[in-house]
Amino acid sequence: MERIFNLNQHQLPTRWYNVLADLDRPLDPPLDPRTQEPLSPEALTALFAKTCVEQEVSTDRFIDIPPAVQDIYQLWRPTPVYRAVNLERALDTPAHIYYKYEGASPTGSHKTNTAVAQAYYNKIEGTKRLTTETGAGQWGSALSFACQALGIDLTVFMVKVSYEQKPYRKAMIELYGAEITPSPSQRTHAGRAVLAEDPDSPGSLGIAISEAIEEAMATGAKYSLGSVLNHVLLHQTVIGQEALAQMDLAGEYPDAVVGCVGGGSNFGGLMLPILYDSRNRGRQVEFIAAEPTACPTMTKGEVRYDFGDEAELTPLLRMHTLGHKFVPPPIHAGGLRYHGMAPIITRLVEDGVVQPVAFDQLEVFNDAVMFARAEGIIPAPETAHAVHAAVELARDCARRDEKKVILIGFSGHGHFDMSAYTAYLSGQLVSTR
Amino acid sequence: MERIFNLNQHQLPTRWYNVLADLDRPLDPPLDPRTQEPLSPEALTALFAKTCVEQEVSTDRFIDIPPAVQDIYQLWRPTPVYRAVNLERALDTPAHIYYKYEGASPTGSHKTNTAVAQAYYNKIEGTKRLTTETGAGQWGSALSFACQALGIDLTVFMVKVSYEQKPYRKAMIELYGAEITPSPSQRTHAGRAVLAEDPDSPGSLGIAISEAIEEAMATGAKYSLGSVLNHVLLHQTVIGQEALAQMDLAGEYPDAVVGCVGGGSNFGGLMLPILYDSRNRGRQVEFIAAEPTACPTMTKGEVRYDFGDEAELTPLLRMHTLGHKFVPPPIHAGGLRYHGMAPIITRLVEDGVVQPVAFDQLEVFNDAVMFARAEGIIPAPETAHAVHAAVELARDCARRDEKKVILIGFSGHGHFDMSAYTAYLSGQLVSTR
Numbered sequence: 001m002e003r004i005f006n007l008n009q010h011q012l013p014t015r016w017y018n019v020l021a022d023l024d025r026p027l028d029p030p031l032d033p034r035t036q037e038p039l040s041p042e043a044l045t046a047l048f049a050k051t052c053v054e055q056e057v058s059t060d061r062f063i064d065i066p067p068a069v070q071d072i073y074q075l076w077r078p079t080p081v082y083r084a085v086n087l088e089r090a091l092d093t094p095a096h097i098y099y100k101y102e103g104a105s106p107t108g109s110h111k112t113n114t115a116v117a118q119a120y121y122n123k124i125e126g127t128k129r130l131t132t133e134t135g136a137g138q139w140g141s142a143l144s145f146a147c148q149a150l151g152i153d154l155t156v157f158m159v160k161v162s163y164e165q166k167p168y169r170k171a172m173i174e175l176y177g178a179e180i181t182p183s184p185s186q187r188t189h190a191g192r193a194v195l196a197e198d199p200d201s202p203g204s205l206g207i208a209i210s211e212a213i214e215e216a217m218a219t220g221a222k223y224s225l226g227s228v229l230n231h232v233l234l235h236q237t238v239i240g241q242e243a244l245a246q247m248d249l250a251g252e253y254p255d256a257v258v259g260c261v262g263g264g265s266n267f268g269g270l271m272l273p274i275l276y277d278s279r280n281r282g283r284q285v286e287f288i289a290a291e292p293t294a295c296p297t298m299t300k301g302e303v304r305y306d307f308g309d310e311a312e313l314t315p316l317l318r319m320h321t322l323g324h325k326f327v328p329p330p331i332h333a334g335g336l337r338y339h340g341m342a343p344i345i346t347r348l349v350e351d352g353v354v355q356p357v358a359f360d361q362l363e364v365f366n367d368a369v370m371f372a373r374a375e376g377i378i379p380a381p382e383t384a385h386a387v388h389a390a391v392e393l394a395r396d397c398a399r400r401d402e403k404k405v406i407l408i409g410f411s412g413h414g415h416f417d418m419s420a421y422t423a424y425l426s427g428q429l430v431s432t433r
Numbered sequence: 434m435e436r437i438f439n440l441n442q443h444q445l446p447t448r449w450y451n452v453l454a455d456l457d458r459p460l461d462p463p464l465d466p467r468t469q470e471p472l473s474p475e476a477l478t479a480l481f482a483k484t485c486v487e488q489e490v491s492t493d494r495f496i497d498i499p500p501a502v503q504d505i506y507q508l509w510r511p512t513p514v515y516r517a518v519n520l521e522r523a524l525d526t527p528a529h530i531y532y533k534y535e536g537a538s539p540t541g542s543h544k545t546n547t548a549v550a551q552a553y554y555n556k557i558e559g560t561k562r563l564t565t566e567t568g569a570g571q572w573g574s575a576l577s578f579a580c581q582a583l584g585i586d587l588t589v590f591m592v593k594v595s596y597e598q599k600p601y602r603k604a605m606i607e608l609y610g611a612e613i614t615p616s617p618s619q620r621t622h623a624g625r626a627v628l629a630e631d632p633d634s635p636g637s638l639g640i641a642i643s644e645a646i647e648e649a650m651a652t653g654a655k656y657s658l659g660s661v662l663n664h665v666l667l668h669q670t671v672i673g674q675e676a677l678a679q680m681d682l683a684g685e686y687p688d689a690v691v692g693c694v695g696g697g698s699n700f701g702g703l704m705l706p707i708l709y710d711s712r713n714r715g716r717q718v719e720f721i722a723a724e725p726t727a728c729p730t731m732t733k734g735e736v737r738y739d740f741g742d743e744a745e746l747t748p749l750l751r752m753h754t755l756g757h758k759f760v761p762p763p764i765h766a767g768g769l770r771y772h773g774m775a776p777i778i779t780r781l782v783e784d785g786v787v788q789p790v791a792f793d794q795l796e797v798f799n800d801a802v803m804f805a806r807a808e809g810i811i812p813a814p815e816t817a818h819a820v821h822a823a824v825e826l827a828r829d830c831a832r833r834d835e836k837k838v839i840l841i842g843f844s845g846h847g848h849f850d851m852s853a854y855t856a857y858l859s860g861q862l863v864s865t866r
Contacts, residue, residue, distance in 0.1 A: 003507050004507065006439045008439065074436050106810055107809075145809060148806050168848070170855075171851035171858075172811070172851060174854075175811065175854050175858065176806060372608055373610060376540075376578055415601070415849065418604035419601070422603075
């Protein structure tokens with residue numbers, strides 16, 4: 001039985017797919033919080049690389065991937081698609097389960113796909129230094145890798161509780177040469193304000209974003225965001241394009257595509273090209289977005305304009321939100337602890353294209369352990385949500401004797417999250433339902 | 434420029450290569466320590482799977498890989514060969530540097546190749562439970578993965594200092610379902626004897642081997658060793674066979690093959706098939722074995738019969754040894770802290786086929802950081818010794834304007850060893866020269 005579907009280097013996509021070309025009606029624009037008026041692209045270029053801002057609003061269906069970015073992608077791309085034969089056997093299901101393995105990247109997750117692109121555009125536009133935030137650490141390590149590859153300085157504000165609990169992610173960020181500061185910090189007004197109220201604040205992604213943006217604006221650096229925005233999802237579409245070619249190699253077409261969703265970029269990167277392709281072929285595909293019950297942005301949040309950060313420094317985005325002051329419980333899937341959502345994913349949920357589902361971390365880890373024991377690869381806690389969603393589908397197929405082809409967006413491995421597995425295996429993981 | 438050389442699943446080797454068929458004179462046999470007489474294979478089957486004991490003395494040049502073992506190998510094999518283009522650029526060298534990436538295995542190192550084979554033979558021979566030891570944790574996690582895949586119980590004695598310092602490796606071993614005990618323990622005579630003398634003993638690989646063997650003998654379990662023995666090197670020869678096919682894809686032939694050496698299995702697995710092939714082609718290849726100056730088994734040890742463990746429970750093997758009571762300094766490359774050597778590698782060093790070299794961990798980490806920054810992938814501290822050896826060769830090529838094709842045995846990634854990089858980057862890593 002074929003288990004691995006590899007593409008060769010020459011099959012690396014040369015263009016990103018831009019879903020903005022194919023939406024029935026345009027997305028609502030970002031608003032300036034002071035005027036409530038649509039924000040001009042120029043206002044955004046104070047913060048982001050000009051090319052990224054252009055991509056944020058472009059309606060070109062395909063955007064060329066610069067050769068220098070392709071060159072760096074080739075350090076690990078194309079990533080493999082695996083068929084989870086042992087998992088199918090363990091579940092005794094007629095379903096065929098495939099997973100697109102983004103854990104193959106140097107930093108172990110899909111985040112490098114946009115990190116390299118953003119660092120590249122900043123480099124050619126003359127940026128000397130970037131700032132960013134990181135929660136679980138996947139984004140911080142991906143951007144530090146990319147900045148190292150392209151010769152840009154980087155300052156990372158790392159949510160303090162992660163900084164203390166994930167010393168290996170911190171080490172990885174430092175190994176790639178970035179400067180790292182626990183957030184909240186004394187470096188920014190936003191950080192000092194939080195510390196004045198609570199000197200022991202564990203921090204949050206919202207606070208760290210505020211600090212990174214403030215520092216960029218105060219020092220003439222640029223800022224880089226690892227999810228949510230249109231151009232970030234755009235850069236991730238290499239995932240779905242490769243996956244389509246690999247499913248073709250396998251002689252199958254996905255009936256269901258499942259991913260985990262924090263800000264929406266890994267899921268979007270996988271499903272958007274498949275949505276485009278399936279519509280062209282007149283095929284029906286289920287797109288299932290898994291989030292934690294502890295941070296139920298799509299399943300319990302409302303859709304409205306909200307800030308992306310805690311200190312209200314970002315533009316207003318129309319999206320699913322739990323409110324920008326929402327502090328989710330400290331579940332192990334740090335990458336899914338975000339109050340907001342990519343406006344593109346929000347739109348697809350509103351349109352009924354994407355089905356959101358929420359899971360408790362206990363059921364998620366139960367299936368993640370089963371997956372690791374069957375397939376060897378250990379899912380990151382975030383990815384474990386996608387795995388659990390797929391396993392639930394496959395169990396349903398077994399009950400109904402239905403052969404369904406399921407494709408999992410496997411966003412990353414869990415090598416830096418083993419303490420979560422220790423907590424689960426020793427019975428210390430709590431339900432947050 | 435081509436960077437990745439992937440084989441497809443159908444190119445997975447179906448046979449292991451056995452160098453015992455091609456030695457000019459047979460290896461000296463293991464001796465019974467009580468009688469100093471050659472040990473009968475029967476005596477070894479009390480401890481090891483019968484098929485492994487047969488393979489230990491077989492002189493068949495090729496031994497078929499059982500289909501069930503191939504099936505599990507296909508979860509991650511064939512592993513990629515990468516050309517380190519960015520590293521070549523960073524070194525400004527005319528050398529071409531390739532690396533065979535065994536970090537692609539589920540547990541992140543080459544150890545799974547023999548773990549699966551040993552677990553399989555034990556399974557079909559009726560073994561219900563295995564015991565083993567682990568130092569750095571690579572072997573313990575590999576065997577726990579293999580035992581999980583094949584449905585055998587496993588007890589791992591983990592060197593206490595690693596048990597405490599590497600909670601993520603411990604978590605991985607537990608995730609795959611093995612029982613784990615810090616060594617020295619109260620479970621065995623050997624452990625109790627050590628604790629009676631030093632209740633705070635940090636343990637050593639030699640002590641942990643004693644405990645695992647004693648427990649196997651006392652409970653009717655079998656024992657499994659992750660390096661040194663002939664059959665272990667045999668199982669690793671999938672590495673070198675794949676690498677030859679991949680170098681062929683690259684249109685090159687290695688002039689130099691470098692690996693790190695603790696017990697000798699990853700280096701042997703890579704170089705033995707290439708030695709065989711190069712002799713058939715009449716080609717000269719340098720085989721370079723890198724070890725730490727802190728545990729200079731080949732470069733400073735003597736060749737004589739010695740025990741493999743501290744408590745003198747193993748047969749006597751004729752090998753390079755620093756003495757079985759030798760306790761190496763606590764360097765970060767835990768997998769290279771072993772007093773002995775594979776008898777096969779000892780013979781090749783004696784015959785001048787393999788050149789041993791020893792490096793201090795400071796120079797090793799310096800080049801490992803350079804490698805990670807250039808190529809993205811982070812070498813395990815053990816692997817970093819091979820990387821450093823290759824970088825030294827490539828620097829020499831630059832000085833002499835010589836185009837040499839260098840193939841590195843990249844035994845594993847460093848995701849579970851990030852504290853070593855933190856120590857290096859913060860200037861806390863000490864020279865042990």
